[in-house]
Amino acid sequence: MQYDSVNSFLQSGTDALKKGPIALIFAEDDVELESTTRHHLKLGFANLIAFMPAEFTLPEELTKRIHRVALTCAPRTVVFDTINKVIEAAPSNWMYYCYNAEYLFFPFCETRTIGEMLAFHTEERRDAMLTHVVDLYADDLTAFPNGVAPDRAMLDRIGYYAHTRHTPDGQPLERQLDMSGGLRWRFEDHIPYERRRIDRIGLFKPRKNLRLLPDHTFNEPEYNTYSCPWHHNLTAAICSFRAAKALKSNAGSTFDIPSFKWRNSVAFEWNSTQLLDLGLIEPGQWF
Incomplete structure (x- = not known):
């Protein structure tokens, strides 16, 4: 699933927060974005939510396995603000966050x-x-x-x-x-x-x-x-x-x-x- 903003995700995508553990990946740039995504999917996260600019690309087979949210992760406070919004919306499922690479x-x-x-x-x-x-x-x-x-x-x-x-x-x-x-x-x-x-x-x-x-x-x-x-x-x-x-x-x-x-x-x-x-x-x- 793809969402054009964090607010859009929190309005219509919160089903992704109902089953954990959940991985939140924040792409500051596109360096090793694909390998980061593959690594965390392999670990067994039930849902992976990737926050990244709309212009970043991922292979289609990966896109189908994640929830993608359009976000520019700058300034750095944007990431913390976004995580706190997700915390407010999420049930008590284990959550993890990291950046690309x-x-x-x-x-x-x-x-x-x-x-x-x-x-x-x-x-x-x-x-x-x-x-x-x-x-x-x-x-x-x-x-x-x-x-x-x-x-x-x-x-x-x-x-x-x-x-x-x-x-x-x-x-x-x-x-x-x-x-x-x-x-x-x-x-x-x-x-x-x-x-x-x-x-x-x-x-x-x-x-x-x-x-x-x-x-x-x-x-x-x-x-x-x-x-x-x-x-x-x-x-x-x-x-x-x-x-x-x-x-x-x-x-x-x-x-x-x-x-x-x-x-x-x-x-x-x-x-x-x-x-x-x-x-x-x-x-x-x-x-």
Whole structure:
């Protein structure tokens, strides 16, 4: 199904919100839009809603499998406003959001569906899941000047840090962490301070009065926690070329970065085992 605006979708397309889990994909440009769509369909999302400009194209066989909503995803606040409108309209089904050239991985995703994983997470009385945004980048910026190369993708094997999150008056927040690492850490001089974090509550269940804030946290504190109080919970990763694209498309940074590779770069293997071994995702009690 195709809709010419978000309002049109919310008026006549809300049947897509009745069965979850639901994926919301926001296309800032058309880079790897097709591969992003295919990846998330393969994970087993019941409905996939793609927000993109009308001029972007997808193969017809993919268009038939998704709900397409015309939207220009700029300025960046448009995405948050749209997600909050969907939250208001949606039943309490699990929801996920990402941008194009981003790919969700969770423990054992090669053999288990997103629905199976979230069913277990729900049984643990969790309504949200922490995801780490793991930066991917091309191994050769001469061959791939926009920093995007899925077949030759790399990631950092170390260099990830967690800092206790605090309230504005300096009090520590229970079970909340600010995560840093990847390209946003190594090239922090080119990244605004408020966009350096790599933690995102990428999976969540809508509820009344819930709102996503522009820093990728929610107005409900428990949604922003990495686990329940009594044991570790599942976490997932969103493997993303978004930072690489931004650093190479920005005139203020592109000429300062001849390569993203460093001594701790490794080839991305496109599987959850590698992310588990690197400690970038957590299986919790799920085996």
